[in-house]
Amino acid sequence: QVQLVESGGGSVQPGGSLRLSCAASGYTARNSCMGWFRQAPGKEREGVASINRDGSTTYTDSVKGRFTISKDNSKNILYLEMNSLKPEDTAMYYCAVDIPPCDRLIKPGYGGSWSTDWGQGTQVTVSS
Numbered sequence: 001q002v003q004l005v006e007s008g009g010g011s012v013q014p015g016g017s018l019r020l021s022c023a024a025s026g027y028t029a030r031n032s033c034m035g036w037f038r039q040a041p042g043k044e045r046e047g048v049a050s051i052n053r054d055g056s057t058t059y060t061d062s063v064k065g066r067f068t069i070s071k072d073n074s075k076n077i078l079y080l081e082m083n084s085l086k087p088e089d090t091a092m093y094y095c096a097v098d099i100p101p102c103d104r105l106i107k108p109g110y111g112g113s114w115s116t117d118w119g120q121g122t123q124v125t126v127s128s
Contacts, residue, residue, distance in 0.1 A: 022079075035096050036048045040088075044109075047106035
């Protein structure tokens with residue numbers, strides 16, 4: 001059984017930084033994609049970043065150059081380093097594991113499917 005536990009959310013001023021963590025367990029080699037999604041009130045869930053088994057990453061355009069996804073394979077922890085945060089980054093952020101292809105996680109309109117396992121989410125609020 002897949003378990004994903006996020007932490008690290010909070011409130012920050014515009015221009016600030018946060019690092020999200022996701023402790024993962026119970027997933028198999030079949031779920032070789034890991035990623036972060038977010039959902040703002042009144043909006044659909046969207047993929048933010050993904051990373052595959054080999055460490056290749058993809059990002060949605062709105063976060064490129066500001067967010068960095070990484071993972072520590074020895075500890076089974078997924079990270080999302082978020083810099084230069086903007087008010088429009090405010091959302092609930094979810095950790096996810098999924099099956100390939102990994103770049104579909106950040107494609108517009110893909111909010112997960114039958115193959116996606118989710119964490120409980122962590123809130124990120126960016127405001128002055």
